[in-house]
Every structure is written in C-alpha cells, then in structure tokens.
Amino acid sequence: xxPMIFFDRLIISLPFLVxxxxxARLTDQNVISEVTIMFDMDRWQxxxxxITRNKMRSILTAFGVFxxxxxxxxxxxxxxxxxxx
Numbered sequence: 001x002x003p004m005i006f007f008d009r010l011i012i013s014l015p016f017l018v019x020x021x022x023x024a025r026l027t028d029q030n031v032i033s034e035v036t037i038m039f040d041m042d043r044w045q046x047x048x049x050x051i052t053r054n055k056m057r058s059i060l061t062a063f064g065v066f067x068x069x070x071x072x073x074x075x076x077x078x079x080x081x082x083x084x085x
Contacts, residue, residue, distance in 0.1 A: 051058045
C-alpha cells in the first residue's frame with residue numbers, strides 16, 4: 001500500500017506528490033499549475049472516449065473494483081464477528 005499524505009480531506013499518494021514537487025522545483029505557482037493539468041478538459045475527454053470505445057473492458061474493470069471493495073467489506077465484517085465470539 002502506498003503511503004498517503006492527508007491535507008485537510010485531500011488525499012495525495014506520496015509518489016504523486018514527489019513527482020509534482022520534483023517537476024515544480026518547490027515553487028507554489030508550479031505546483032498549482034501541475035495540479036490543474038490533472039483537471040484539464042482535454043484529459044477528461046480522452047478518458048471518456050477510451051471508456052466508450054472499450055465498453056466491455058470498462059464494465060469488467062468496474063465490476064472488478066466493485067467485487068474487490070465488496071469482498072473487503074465482507075471480510076472485515078466477518079473479522080469483527082469472529083473477534084466478538
């Protein structure tokens with residue numbers, strides 16, 4: 001599991017932060033511009049086009065994520081039951 005840094009409800013993975021800071025040379029304006037690039041409309045359009053072109057892969061990926069989260073919740077719930085006796 002990757003280490004996470006919490007900035008008042010914003011969760012940033014450590015490798016992502018290191019990449020931004022190494023590119024930005026630790027100046028505030030560059031960090032802000034690197035983060036806004038992530039929310040560029042062109043990137044979201046490219047993501048949407050990729051998802052719509054590969055529908056079966058997108059559905060299987062979504063199902064896999066759902067199944068993984070569901071199984072994690074079930075296993076954690078069973079763990080609590082076993083600890084109670």
